[in-house]
Amino acid sequence: MERLSLKDFSYEIPDELVAQEPLADRAASRLLVHNPDGSILHSSIKQLTKLLPRGTRLVVNDTRVVPGRLIGQTPHGGKVELMLLRPVDAEQNLWSALGKPFKKLSVGQTITFAGGCEATVKTRIEEGSQPSLVVMFNLPFAQFWDWMEREGYIPLPPYIARKEAAQAPESRDRERYQTIYAREKGSVAAPTAGLHFSNELWSELVTHGIIPVPVTLHVGGGTFLPVKSDEISTHAMHKESFLVSKESYNELQKAEAEGHPIIAVGTTSLRCLESFARRAKTEGVDTLLGQWQETNLFLYPETKESRIKPWAISGIITNFHQSESSLLMLVSALIGYETIRKIYEEAIAERYRFYSYGDASLLWLPSD
Known part of the structure; x- marks a missing residue:
């Protein structure tokens, strides 16, 4: 069987189908x-109480987005942008981050931000699909979180255009790029499938007998990164922290x-469950429950015929993903390559809204 390559996950949509703003509701x-x-049915999120049987468990990622996009300057006045990926060492307040312009950020370089915060580049990591940095901030870890809430920027995906980005306290995306059940601070990208749930709908689902099951996976900035290698098996995912409670x-x-x-509500919930299940096979369930772990799990179909058999889940609620992205590859591995291509062709023809602020899909696993 012929192996799939990057170009097999390429598709085009009209620019106007890329949702730039969330819906009022x-x-x-x-x-x-x-x-x-x-078969395919065109419905709406509000119909989930009719589409999901009583007793259905909705696995939701309760991570909370932090304003991890930071804009500062070098001692010579040059603009620097950091996208935080994850904390590396809380005691020293070391973070893994993407940096622009990367070439000019040498080890020892200091970056000054508003509000009395400075960062020092400690390490440059140039291997892999996306170069990154390890930076150390001068503020204590707990104080740094408070500073970031005041001075940081909501890390919107690059396909959402904002003429003038506002700092988190003034940003209109502060609440809407956050799920209503967000609890654990740590993500620099939202688990966007969860953005569709309003408080009213959530109450209706619970009354209907739908049972939420929270897990946590802190989404790193690497979720915005495209797969660059034509041989997709060589793509390296950034590490992300996850937790499954007892x-x-x-x-x-x-x-x-x-x-x-x-x-599973979203690809991050699915990756959390799959990462847990695969590690549990070798390390045992009890050693993992309630303990923070790390994952760089990359799920993709090797051929047009191959599918993964996920642990536990019957289906996934997920948005429509970017061309050539690891998220598109994940749903293709779950539902089937040809099936996902047909679904996306239908979504484009029916003028669905795409990406983070767009519409959603409920993909039940194939019965065959």
């Missing part, structure tokens, strides 16, 4: 439903035993 988004038999694990075990569907 979070739950007003359209929903493309892929049924287990392969309570959530027991809830999923109960759902499986009772035969209730388990739906």
Whole structure:
């Protein structure tokens, strides 16, 4: 069988289908439903109470987006932008970050930010698909979080255009680029499938007998990075922290035993579950529950015929992803390469809104 390459995940959409703003009502988004038999239904997020059986578990990523896009300057006045990926050492307040302009950020370089914060470049990491830095901030770790909430910028994806980015306290994206159930601070990108749930819809789902199951995966800035290598197996994912609690694990075990569907809300929830399940095979469940772990799991189909068999889940709620992205590869591995291509062709023809602020899909795993 012929192996898939990067160009196999390429597609084009009209610019006007890229959603630039969230809808006034979070739950007003359209929903493309892929049924287990392969049929497609055009519905809406508000119909989830009718589409999901009572007892369905919704696995949600309760990570909270922090304003991890930082804009400063060098001692000579040059503009520098950092996109924080994840903390490396809390005691020293070391962070992994993407930096622009990378070529001019040498080891020992200092970067000054508003509000009394400075960073020093400690390490340059030039191997891999995306060069990165390790930087140390002069503020204590806890104080740094407070400073970032005041002075940082909401890390919107590059395809969302903002003429003048506002700092987090004034940004109109501060609340809308955040799920209503966000709890654990640590992401620099939103788990966007969860943005569709309003408080009203959430209450309706719970009343209907849908049971939320929280997990945490802190989404790093690497989620914005495209796959660059034509041989996709060589793509290196940035590490991200994740946690599955004992309570959530027991809830999923109960759902499986009772035969209730388990739906992952977003690719990050799915990657969290799959990372946990794969490590549990070698390390044991009890050693992982309630403990922070790291993952760089990259899920993709090797051929047009190959699919992964995920742990526990019956389907996924997810947005429509960028061409040639690792997220598009993930859903192709889950549902099937040819099936996802047909779904995206249909979504484009039906004028669905794409990407982070766009519409959603409910993809049930194929029955075959």
